[in-house]
Amino acid sequence: MLQTAQRQSKTKKPKTALPHERFLEAFRWMLLTRTLEEKLVSLYRGGLITGGVYIGKGQEAVSVACGLFLKKGDIFAPLIRDQAGRSAFGERLLDVTRTYLGSRLGPMRGRDGNIHRGRPQENQLAMVSHLGAMISVTVGALMSKRFKGEKGFVGLACIGEGGMQAGAFHEGMNIAAVEQVPLVIVATNNHYAYSTPNDREFACDDLVDRAIGYGFEGYSLDGTDLGACLEVIGGAVKRARAGRPPQLVVASVLRLSGHGEHDDASYVTEEIKREPFARDCLKVAEQAIVDLKLVDAETLAEWRKEAAAKVDEAIATAQKEAPPEGDKEDWCALSTRDLVDDVGTIE
Amino acid sequence: MVGTAIGSAIEGMRPIVEMQFADFSSIALNQILNNAGTHYWRTNVPVPITVRLPSGGTKGSGPFHSQSMESIYAHYPGLIVMTPATVEDAYTMLIEAVAIDDPVVYCEHKYLYYHLKADKLPTEGLPTGRARIAREGRDLTIVSYSAMVHEALAVAEQLAPEGFEIEVVDLRSVKPLDTNTVLASVARTGRLLCVGESFPWGGVTAEVIARVTGEGFHLLDAAPQRINAKDTPIPYHPNLWSAHRPNAKEIVRKARALLRE
Known part of the structure; x- marks a missing residue:
């Protein structure tokens, strides 16, 4: 495994927040995410959400670090367990609740649901379900920025260990390294691709070993340790931005939920639940805050209350809004309206 | 290839992807149909890519260098499928394909390469969508x-x-x-x-x-x-x-x- 060379940080004064401030900021996004997703789950159980609910419980520390170090103009390609990263990157809570609750005012306007949402015009790419496909899309966006002469940008694409086994992922990694785009790929190994355990997904010792084969720099990390997530993913973003080769970070966690809320995850073994990577990253982070006395218990309680209030407000707003309607929908898949085929529309 | 084109298009470029043989575009079906074809409908952001498919049979090309894929692409929403038959159309429609804000699958028959010639290039052609x-x-x-x-x-x-x-x-x-x-x-x-x-x-x-x-x-x-x-x-x-x-x-x-x- 490659080691992080931090020579630059000694000569340049970093403009970023102090480590513990960054840690607390990340923790608050994680808290907001957990609060939001628990609420979404209860709405789903109550039959108020159609389709699926996919949460990132246990992966918030990795995810938040993905969003936190990106700046305006950077490209973010999140996947289904990246609410924390999406929020830290700037996604509005209303985008989430409107999409899940089927408001016509959401970014997808009822045309696509749950975690497929995105705002490509704000550099939040909208994922497709076919995992691995968004890597090359991110590479293309970065190539375009380079063609246009932009400087200092970076792209970050998320993937899971299951998606890493897809052909599109391989092609995306390869073209990223060939083109030497400033890309960070954060792969979260949550130990199950839906119900398929690691030993049925891949046969190599360590997924990070693949980095060198593609021409990436690779790093591993304990995804339950927020401090490590911030350091390693933050470092990868910094290196990509500084012109180092593309970066692969492989984080180890356990998915603390089903694949979606329709899945009871009964296949997750008791042994794996006792592994160190099965810790709940939110609890680990909170314990660190308490142990290091970064803030007092009152403040923590206040943050919890604030998160709940924000979530409740976003849900209440979306619930009041009208759903899309079939007979009022603009059934047009092209932006060039005069080239719409007239199939079935001639009377 | 198509994925990078989609990303570039989202960021404001007008990429052209050349498939070498239409048959090979089956490898990129997911990106063309599910990613490019759905993008405007889902996100309101159009994807102006042109995918060039050298199409159709020629002597001795066999099962994997001879296919005509237009029906597959036409079946899916969100794509424009061009099938020019003349040098003049091949020229003006390719230019138009690049200018169109939506994904265009441009099926260029290899027969056109080998058998057709034109003395000069046209300055304008019929609009797309007109037979x-x-x-x-x-x-x-x-x-x-x-x-x-x-x-x-x-x-x-x-x-x-x-x-x-x-x-x-x-x-x-x-x-x-x-x-x-x-x-x-x-x-x-x-x-x-x-x-x-x-x-x-x-x-x-x-x-x-x-x-x-x-x-x-x-x-x-x-x-x-x-x-x-x-x-x-x-x-x-x-x-x-x-x-x-x-x-x-x-x-x-x-x-x-x-x-x-």
């Missing part, structure tokens, strides 16, 4: 596109001394499909034969017939017919290949049968 009457007639309409337009024209020429006047419609783009021009032609001739080089199940020829029978059944004096390639992979040997694809002999036979009705 062209390649030859006027009053006894039978042959609707075709891409290289098969030239087979249809050869058949029209061959049957002319027998007193048959065959009208040939070149669709130019199969999506959008210019149903009005086809219907107007069938209104003149009362008979319809559709010729396409792709496989026979479903596809452009079936779509044209479905539209004409649905919207212009009263215009027809005989049951509309269609000719496609055979329902097998495309053979390598020239003797087999020329029997696999629609050829002038088969078109003449079906045209005569229709004209006799």
Whole structure:
């Protein structure tokens, strides 16, 4: 495994927040995410959400670090367990609740649901379900920025260990390294691709070993340790931005939920639940805050209350809004309206 | 390749992807259909990519370098599918494909590379979505596109001394499909034969017939017919290949049968 060379940080004064401030900021996004997703789950159980609910419980520390170090103009390609990263990157809570609750005012306007949402015009790419496909899309966006002469940008694409086994992922990694785009790929190994355990997904010792084969720099990390997530993913973003080769970070966690809320995850073994990577990253982070006395218990309680209030407000707003309607929908898949085929529309 | 094009297009470029052979685009189906084709509908952000598909059969090219994929792409929402038959259209439509804000699948038949020439390039062409009457007639309409337009024209020429006047419609783009021009032609001739080089199940020829029978059944004096390639992979040997694809002999036979009705 490659080691992080931090020579630059000694000569340049970093403009970023102090480590513990960054840690607390990340923790608050994680808290907001957990609060939001628990609420979404209860709405789903109550039959108020159609389709699926996919949460990132246990992966918030990795995810938040993905969003936190990106700046305006950077490209973010999140996947289904990246609410924390999406929020830290700037996604509005209303985008989430409107999409899940089927408001016509959401970014997808009822045309696509749950975690497929995105705002490509704000550099939040909208994922497709076919995992691995968004890597090359991110590479293309970065190539375009380079063609246009932009400087200092970076792209970050998320993937899971299951998606890493897809052909599109391989092609995306390869073209990223060939083109030497400033890309960070954060792969979260949550130990199950839906119900398929690691030993049925891949046969190599360590997924990070693949980095060198593609021409990436690779790093591993304990995804339950927020401090490590911030350091390693933050470092990868910094290196990509500084012109180092593309970066692969492989984080180890356990998915603390089903694949979606329709899945009871009964296949997750008791042994794996006792592994160190099965810790709940939110609890680990909170314990660190308490142990290091970064803030007092009152403040923590206040943050919890604030998160709940924000979530409740976003849900209440979306619930009041009208759903899309079939007979009022603009059934047009092209932006060039005069080239719409007239199939079935001639009377 | 297509994924990077989609990303570049989202960021404001107008990339052109060249597939070398249309057959290879099956590898990129997911990116073309599910990513590019859905993007504007889902996000309101159009994806102006042009995917060039060198299409259709040539002698000795075999199962994996001969396919015509237009029907597959036309089936999916969110894509424009161009199928030029002439040098002039190949030129003006490619320029237009790049200018269009939506994904365009541009099917360029390899026959065009080898057999057609033009002395000068046109400054303007018909707009996309408008079919062209390649030859006027009053006894039978042959609707075709891409290289098969030239087979249809050869058949029209061959049957002319027998007193048959065959009208040939070149669709130019199969999506959008210019149903009005086809219907107007069938209104003149009362008979319809559709010729396409792709496989026979479903596809452009079936779509044209479905539209004409649905919207212009009263215009027809005989049951509309269609000719496609055979329902097998495309053979390598020239003797087999020329029997696999629609050829002038088969078109003449079906045209005569229709004209006799």
